[in-house]
Amino acid sequence: MPSPYAGALVAVRDVESLRRRVQAWRREGRSVALVPTMGALHKGHLTLMDRAQKMADRVVATIFVNPKQFGPNEDFKSYPRPEHDDFELLNTAGVHLLFAPDVAAMYPNGFATNVRVSGLSDVLDGAHRPGHFDGVATVVTKLLLQTLPDIALFGEKDYQQLAIIKRLVADLNIPVDIIGVPTVRDADGLALSSRNAYLTPAERAQAPKLYAVLTAAAAAIVAGGDIAQALATAQDEILNAGFSNVDYVEARHGETLQPLKAGEQGRILAAAQLGRARLIDNVAI
């Protein structure tokens, strides 16, 4: 059923307007959900919006391609920015407010603060993308403090990001519940991602193998198989599937992201390069 608010989306670009609207809802006794995004919205994002609508009276989506979380050789400039389509998708989804600041509004001259979650930010993707998670932690802290929502929703596809955000919210006593939402996949298993747009048709056909390999490795570990052996096999199979490089394929504790010990529950996480696209994925153990 379409949301009764479909078509009523309001977009604001400055923090004062965002705060004014959220405060007005607060005075009416409404609860507020925040869904931060970098735009280029797909079904995964819309699932977050849908979940947010079920959990709160009002939904604020943000679109901000955050320069601080891109490395110097990464795709900040070419990152897709289909602003009109994104607005229409949020509007149709019944989101109430879009906060879409520009870089100067988020990082005005003189901006000098960096939020860093030690340990969790240094492993896995953090080891391959120096500074990435500091950029994520800094912008998410700002978005949470700018909006002061009751809940904020993030996809489990970026599992390490989710673990870092949960940690920083606990450490900084930010009064918000962080909700992780399961990864949305295409029918063939490929996790939805804005960067899937970089895949050629041939690469798109190879890409689901990443999820298939991780699922098989998780099953082998759950069945009592040796963790190191399962990960080595997974690495070989990802390369055999046509990926040019595997940055990591690791079994980690679900909260601390420390290496998984036999018998523990956790996640298998991987990042691998396929053509222009660096795909990340993870599955539960």
Ligand code: PAF
């Ligand atoms: O997951 C993303 O899209 C981004 O990392 C986030 C959380 C919106 C911060 O820029």
